[in-house]
Amino acid sequence: MSNFIFTCGDVNGIGPEIVIKSIKKLYKTTNHKFIFITPQNVFEEVSSNIKFKIPFSVVDNLPKKLTKRFYILKLNNIKINYSKTTAASGLTSYNSIKKAFSLLKEKKADAMITAPISKKAISLAGVKYPGHTEMLASWCKTKNFSMLFLSDKMKSSLVTIHTPINKIIKELTVKKLLSSFEIIFNSLKNDFKIKDPKVAVLGLNPHSGEDGIIGDEEEKIIIPSIKKSKYSKYLFGPFSSDAFFAKHKYKEFDMIIGMYHDQVLIPFKLLNSGKGVNYTAGLPIIRTSPDHGTAFDIAGRFIADELSMLEAFYFAEQIAKSRKRVNANL
Numbered sequence: 001m002s003n004f005i006f007t008c009g010d011v012n013g014i015g016p017e018i019v020i021k022s023i024k025k026l027y028k029t030t031n032h033k034f035i036f037i038t039p040q041n042v043f044e045e046v047s048s049n050i051k052f053k054i055p056f057s058v059v060d061n062l063p064k065k066l067t068k069r070f071y072i073l074k075l076n077n078i079k080i081n082y083s084k085t086t087a088a089s090g091l092t093s094y095n096s097i098k099k100a101f102s103l104l105k106e107k108k109a110d111a112m113i114t115a116p117i118s119k120k121a122i123s124l125a126g127v128k129y130p131g132h133t134e135m136l137a138s139w140c141k142t143k144n145f146s147m148l149f150l151s152d153k154m155k156s157s158l159v160t161i162h163t164p165i166n167k168i169i170k171e172l173t174v175k176k177l178l179s180s181f182e183i184i185f186n187s188l189k190n191d192f193k194i195k196d197p198k199v200a201v202l203g204l205n206p207h208s209g210e211d212g213i214i215g216d217e218e219e220k221i222i223i224p225s226i227k228k229s230k231y232s233k234y235l236f237g238p239f240s241s242d243a244f245f246a247k248h249k250y251k252e253f254d255m256i257i258g259m260y261h262d263q264v265l266i267p268f269k270l271l272n273s274g275k276g277v278n279y280t281a282g283l284p285i286i287r288t289s290p291d292h293g294t295a296f297d298i299a300g301r302f303i304a305d306e307l308s309m310l311e312a313f314y315f316a317e318q319i320a321k322s323r324k325r326v327n328a329n330l
Helices: 015-029 040-049 087-105 119-124 132-139 165-171 174-190 217-228 241-246 261-272 307-328
Strands: 003-007 033-039 057-059 070-075 111-113 146-150 155-158 199-202 235-239 255-258 277-281 287-290
Touching (some): 015 307, 174 199, 174 277, 217 235, 235 241
Parallel strands (some): 003 111
Antiparallel strands (some): 277 287
């Protein structure tokens, strides 16, 4: 039995709804304990609309010993403005993440599952981070981390994360690729118990540069990185992205490494249609999340599908178990 934290995400979106729907199911199917960090009024409004009847305890601070299975760790109440981008909702989502992180650092929980935030809302609130990944890496004082996307069909990762297209080439270096390989292989071994993985590396340019004719990043950066890596025997590529996915080559690999965001996320989301999970590898804490956003278009209608949030929990549970086994053997 473990303790899992859920953050509320942007309360003007579907975050609280999919968290409460997920806990409603998990409470019956697992023996774990759950902590939901949210304004109390948000919990009350959303739970009343989805017939939530599981016993819970509302607290200002988490007790040293968790005697109940479900806690609402409350933040300051907030006016809900469904489908609106506001500084108030951005600040609430940020405070939820920050509180969850502090509890993980204090060893009061095993993992955090984060509901979707609005990058614009947190920016309006004065938060300088572009997303969860960079925020948590900064708090962990970790410079080497990687954003992974997980599903039963495909595991993938990004070398650059929320980087504008016109800045990708400047960020793409041999040093950065070698660091990405290190993080990914450690995660495959320690988080997913894959000892001898087969990993595909995608090229940056159309047709992977076609021997330097359509861009030379493959020849100057990607191929040398693969050869230089101590994991080179497990690395294959660089592959031309279009042919790689068109020919379903992803089925042959334990992990696919992409150079930039949409290169990986477009095929991943097409394949998984609401079942994908975002995972930040390389951190001392465990954090997963659904691979979708705030869904402002359906917020407040209480029709959101919680499947991706449930998958995020199941991967967090799997990784937590794996890390406990690793730590027990140290």
